[in-house]
Amino acid sequence: MEIFIKDIPEEGLHESGQFPASIFDLSPEDSIRPMGAVFYDVHIHAFDGIISFYGTLKGPFQLKCGTCLEYNDYEADFPEWNSDLDLEEKQRSFLLEEVIREEFILNLPEHLRCDELIENHLCPKAELVDRVLGSAESDEEPGGNPDAWKALDDL
Numbered sequence: 001m002e003i004f005i006k007d008i009p010e011e012g013l014h015e016s017g018q019f020p021a022s023i024f025d026l027s028p029e030d031s032i033r034p035m036g037a038v039f040y041d042v043h044i045h046a047f048d049g050i051i052s053f054y055g056t057l058k059g060p061f062q063l064k065c066g067t068c069l070e071y072n073d074y075e076a077d078f079p080e081w082n083s084d085l086d087l088e089e090k091q092r093s094f095l096l097e098e099v100i101r102e103e104f105i106l107n108l109p110e111h112l113r114c115d116e117l118i119e120n121h122l123c124p125k126a127e128l129v130d131r132v133l134g135s136a137e138s139d140e141e142p143g144g145n146p147d148a149w150k151a152l153d154d155l
C-alpha cells in the first residue's frame with residue numbers, strides 16, 4: 001500500500017487492515033516463519049523529513065528454537081508499536097507493508113529457546129547442551145570460556 005506524504009493530513013492518517021504473509025519474503029530456512037496475514041492499526045503523522053507511526057500490530061508466526069532448531073508457534077502482538085521513518089531527500093511516498101515488515105522482524109524475539117516460548121515444556125536438546133557446556137567448563141581454566149559462563153548464568 002503506497003502512501004504519498006502529501007496525502008497525510010496535519011491531524012494524521014488512520015489506517016487499519018491486513019497484509020498477507022507474502023510481504024515477508026523470507027527463506028524457509030529463516031528463523032522466522034510467517035504463518036498468516038498480519039493485522040495493523042496505525043496512526044501516521046508526517047513531520048519535517050520524518051514519518052511517525054504508532055498503533056498495534058499482530059500476526060501468527062513460528063520461531064525457530066536456537067537450541068533444538070524446532071519451529072514453535074508464536075503469536076506476535078505489539079500493542080504499543082511506535083516507530084519513525086526517516087525520509088530520503090525527494091522521497092514522496094513509502095510502502096506501508098515495508099514499514100510493517102521491518103517492524104515485525106525487528107521486534108520478534110531472536111534465538112529464543114523453546115522453553116521460553118511454551119509453558120511447562122523442556123527443550124529436548126536442553127540437557128545435551130547443558131552437559132556440553134558443563135564439560136567445557138571443567139576442561140577450561142576458570143573464566144576461560146565466557147560464553148559458557150554466560151550460558152550457565154542464563155539457565
Ligand SMILES: [Zn+2]
Nearest residue numbers: 065068114123
Ligand atoms: Zn528447543
